[in-house]
Amino acid sequence: MYSALLLIVLMLLGPLSGCIGGTPDEEIIDADATLTIDGLPATDATVLLGEWHDLLLIGEGLRLSAPAHDVLLFVNGSMDLDSSVPVNGDRLAFRLLTTPYTEEVVLTIYDQNGRKTTFELPIANGTPVINGQEWFEKMDYITCDPIIDGRPSAECGGYNDRWMGAGNPAYERGAAYFQGHFESLGYRTHMLRVTDHLNPTQPESLNVVAWKDGRDDSCVQGMGGHMDIMPPAGPPGGGTHEGAYDNTAGTVSMMLFAKVLADMEVECDTFLALWSSEEEGLRGSNAFANNDCGFCLPQDKELRFYINMDMMGISWPAIKPTGEPYPYHAWSGPDIDPDEQDVAITSILDHVHRNVLKAPMDLRIDGTYGAGCDQHWDNHSDLVMDVHEDTFGRSDHVTFRDLGAQTIFHLGAYDDDYDAYHSPSDTLENMMDVVGGQDNLEESIEFVMWAALLEFMFADQTPEIRNVG
Template identity: 30%
Template sequence: MVSSRVAHALVLVLLMCSAPLSGCFAPSGGEELPSADDLEIRPSTWIGGEFQTVAFTADEDLSLYVPYLLRDPATNFVQNSTIVELNEGETVELTLLAPPRTTTAVVQIGLPGRDAFPVRDVNESWATWVARGGMGAAERGPAASVLVDENSTWPSIQSGNVTGGPSTAVTASIERLAAPAYDESEGARHSTGFVNGRDTYDTLAFLTNEDLDPTDLADGAEGFLNRWAGQGNAAYEDAAQFLIQEFESFGLEVNVQRYEYTDWQGNQNPEGYNICGFRYGTLFPNEWMVFGAHFDVAPPINALALDPHVTGVRTYGTRVGAYDNTAGTSMVLEVAEAMANAATRRTMVFCLWSGEEGGKRGSDYWTDFYVSQENPDVTVTNYVNL
């Protein structure tokens, strides 16, 4: 009698434990997840910062989640990740951008027919996510799921909170190549990629070159110095014309907004330029993704230490402005050149503001007048400040 009661108790305990434990070994349907050996990735080492073709081959039927930027082979659009179905023995080739600042790429696999996978937290890497066992996700949590989209070859992805349960992580290594022209001390580790730090530095060095140029009547230097806005500043005007020509050389449609500022004495001052290069989207041209930075610099210091935008007396700052903000200007130029010929659904706008040192006057003018009043049908969907 006692042994019978013990047996019944053990059965009840096993039943109670089986539900939570089952999720550790298989999805709720009872089928075992595919293992990492069921997916072959070629090449096994990806090149960081470059678009490349990667082949995924399944040894059994499965779903594959690739959480990286992909280029659509039909439209040349870039989308953020996808989930695809693979039958046993099937191979799919994806042109993807390997992240440049990590050594490990992570994809996930699950049972066939799966349309959602867990995702990492925004403040962690995929490698950290794997190390903490993120694959054993509960049914609820940060997730990526299929979004029906007839405009793409591969299914588009949307964020959600239904993970689809546990998954299997499969990893590949990432290597960031170095340009042979540079050694470690010259930034070799940041010298390759879709947009890279070494090219950005070279642009920065060009714009801030202080070597004397007696033939340059604007600033007397090889670079473009003394770029404080307005006040009849020839060096500022010279720099603006150079930046306009750069955008045009990339094949962008350039729009220049010239605006005035009235100082406290009622004097109207042609304060500065906004210089914007446009690459119009093919599907949603009135939805704008904007990359921006200000290209004016703070004027040099004088004894009065007064605001030059109020008094006309130049104060504070340097004539070079490498950090504030030639660095940002250089990044906008490099991104614009790299993306000028990319096909996008939405319009990309690359803007160089001025009047920032006097209070963000250029960007305020652009949003308050150029967008709101002159282009009221436009929605700025994203802004990246550089």
């Protein structure tokens, strides 16, 4: 009798078990039926790190989400800060991008009733949209010497001796080459030449400025680096022929950023610039910011932020010959109160390095580094990842910081931590030597380029990034 009663109870509970004990199979969202990645059913796809992937989510009321620090989602050409995108209508086409440092890709699909399915995709090394190998190849092309190296012009551009002033033909030739690069990517590109009226034969500046229209034409933002190098007899090392580290490295990084951003949408009108006359006192960026011309900095629009690239590639994770990591510097500003965070872009700077790129933010060395120009140096003299808000100057970000823009300045090892500064030894070959080879140099520059690219993407979509002037 008891056995029969137990059997009846079990039969009655059986149909309810899906509600009490879990979700029945028919209520689970079928990822392969609703999502394709690069044309494949979702679970058949492999995510190649650092590469773009095309996704299609089909179904009214569906939403796809991912951990925002590991997976970046782009809709209509712009990054979604939360990495959570809904279907408006019956389908949504969007793109997915990881960094080379992403450790896992976990996606979740939700429906409008709150049901969900979560799955992890396999990952593999890809060819990142911005990478150290491409940077090195471009550096080698620009800094080689066709006479000394004996290489054909197709392999050796030889755009050296870019000393600003007195109509230097080598500088003019380099500027024309860089202008052609931006134009080939579809940017409205201009040569901005401003002459010192006290000496008409001495060009004060000759910049290359590339513009991209934004969705909102009431605001402006930008990135840049100086393309001039220290002329002969310049302090402290006597000037340079290649200027590989200062600042051909930053110049090439801007060329690669332009390739990535060409296919994206931006919120504000955006300039990508190569400045002249930085070594003579920021005259190039000041000419752009303070002159009235059709492609100069608009005076009637809000200048939101600016990111500066100067002396790139000799920094963590590269290791010194002594066995210590090179210092890595990235400063946000303006830093009005040294005891408080003053600007929102500082949070982006920290988030990108700490959470997205997973940098060792607390790594320190025994002893101290050989440079100390920032106001927090007493607390950071042994810190490898010197990433914080500061008043540090010495480059073109100062021009825009003085106008109220929120800024980020990327700088590698400098002063006592790099002894080829402004000297004939500032060559690509020397850069490889001091970090232990080409692979290490490519790894180092790739990290800082990803940091700057991500900072731009996050700042572009963050309304709190406003002019503080």
